Amino acid sequence: MSFGQFLSILRARWLVAVLLLGLTVATTLVVSLLLPKSYRAAASVVVDFKPDPISAAFYGAATPPAVMATQADVIKSERVALRVVRNLKLAESPQVRTQWEQETKGEGTIEQWLVDLFQRNMDVLPSRESSVITISYKAQDPRFAAALANAFVQAYIETTLELRVDPARQYAGFFDVRSKEAREALEKAQSRLSAFQKANSIFATDERFDVENTRLNELSSQLVMLQAMASDTTSRQAQASSGQADRMQEVLGNAVIQALKADLSRAEGQLQGLSARLGDAHPQVGEIKASISELRRRLDAETAKVTSGVGVSNAINRQREAQTRGQFEAQRQKVLRMKAVRDEGMVIQRDVENAQRAYDAIFARLNQTSLESQTTQSNVNVLTQATPPLEHAFPKVWLNVLLAIFVGALLAAGVVLGLELRDRRVRALEDVVAALGIPVIGVLPRPGARRLTGRATAPMRQRLLPAQPEPKEA
Numbered sequence: 001m002s003f004g005q006f007l008s009i010l011r012a013r014w015l016v017a018v019l020l021l022g023l024t025v026a027t028t029l030v031v032s033l034l035l036p037k038s039y040r041a042a043a044s045v046v047v048d049f050k051p052d053p054i055s056a057a058f059y060g061a062a063t064p065p066a067v068m069a070t071q072a073d074v075i076k077s078e079r080v081a082l083r084v085v086r087n088l089k090l091a092e093s094p095q096v097r098t099q100w101e102q103e104t105k106g107e108g109t110i111e112q113w114l115v116d117l118f119q120r121n122m123d124v125l126p127s128r129e130s131s132v133i134t135i136s137y138k139a140q141d142p143r144f145a146a147a148l149a150n151a152f153v154q155a156y157i158e159t160t161l162e163l164r165v166d167p168a169r170q171y172a173g174f175f176d177v178r179s180k181e182a183r184e185a186l187e188k189a190q191s192r193l194s195a196f197q198k199a200n201s202i203f204a205t206d207e208r209f210d211v212e213n214t215r216l217n218e219l220s221s222q223l224v225m226l227q228a229m230a231s232d233t234t235s236r237q238a239q240a241s242s243g244q245a246d247r248m249q250e251v252l253g254n255a256v257i258q259a260l261k262a263d264l265s266r267a268e269g270q271l272q273g274l275s276a277r278l279g280d281a282h283p284q285v286g287e288i289k290a291s292i293s294e295l296r297r298r299l300d301a302e303t304a305k306v307t308s309g310v311g312v313s314n315a316i317n318r319q320r321e322a323q324t325r326g327q328f329e330a331q332r333q334k335v336l337r338m339k340a341v342r343d344e345g346m347v348i349q350r351d352v353e354n355a356q357r358a359y360d361a362i363f364a365r366l367n368q369t370s371l372e373s374q375t376t377q378s379n380v381n382v383l384t385q386a387t388p389p390l391e392h393a394f395p396k397v398w399l400n401v402l403l404a405i406f407v408g409a410l411l412a413a414g415v416v417l418g419l420e421l422r423d424r425r426v427r428a429l430e431d432v433v434a435a436l437g438i439p440v441i442g443v444l445p446r447p448g449a450r451r452l453t454g455r456a457t458a459p460m461r462q463r464l465l466p467a468q469p470e471p472k473e474a
Helices: 003-012 013-036 062-077 078-086 094-103 110-121 142-199 206-242 254-279 284-373 397-422 430-435 454-464
Strands: 039-047 124-128 134-138 381-385
Touching: 003 013, 003 397, 039 062, 039 142, 062 078, 062 124, 062 134, 062 142, 062 284, 078 110, 078 142, 094 284, 110 124, 110 134, 110 142, 134 142, 142 284, 206 284, 206 454, 254 284
Parallel strands: none
Antiparallel strands: 039 134, 039 381, 124 134
């Protein structure tokens, strides 16, 4: 079907089309005027994505689109709607209770019925490129719509604050218990350290250990020195015992022995001279021999006296060495015991330090969660308050009329085409060609039409008698 055929059908059945269009528009207009008017009030909030310094560890990781979608879901949640019901105390209103009983026959709870009603009439529109969220509510009373929109905003702010504070309070209670346990552990470790120090008389462990260690080093030096002295006196005593006492330094350096040796040398010289001159039987020779024997006796006695002093010195040195060695061993055992005590004390001290660090960390988290649990500021702020609208949002009469015109036109066109298909008639030249399959060679004028002559009939002749095609050349 061509567009010309469609127009010819509309011209033929224009009355049906006009009636359908008018009926559709009139019905829509009447229904729009009879429908109860609904008003939509809107309020907006802005969500701050920057966390406060206290709760920086808990917020700030989510991206803004995810946060906006989450906030929209929170506003639409049953928790927010239930808070609206409780804040406005609608469940206590006799009128609301009567309406609930009429609609539900007393089934369910009035709060759940109000929550479902509010969620159906409430709409949330988060912004795509900003952190603004618009909350709107539709009701027949403009003041009620504005009040409900503001109530949803307030309930949403309280809910977001509650969602932040409740976990912080739970964490605060948890860390409070753990801080008490950590404090008890710290006190036990401190008491154990104090008892250990008191039992071992430890007040300044490092200083005392240094003093005792220095004393041990001094005794070690003294012992080495006495060992050297004892070794020297032992060697000299052995030299004296082996018959080489005259070669000892003490003997060689003794003045009495040197004087006796000198007298002995002179007496031996005199003896040798008198023996050669007077003979061995002479009384003077015998006297000199007796004098030499006395000198030798005195020399041996003095040498023995000197060598006996070396033995006494050796005994003294050995005694001092043994005494110093005993002091050194006692000091060494004392230092070892102090080292063992110090190591044990350091272990207990580390336990105290670890308990202190654990207590400090838990106490810091306790202070942080306590501050978070006491916060009264939310990251959601009211941008605009809802006010009672002056014009109703539903029904929109002019929009409904325009839609009725469009729908009525489509309905009229469809009905006209349907009627035409059921009772097909010739409306245009194309219908004749389509029905008979032969070309049209002329059209009779309508009855009463004015006769055309001259040039006015030329277009008609051209339309009725199309030009014959020119013959092709061979």
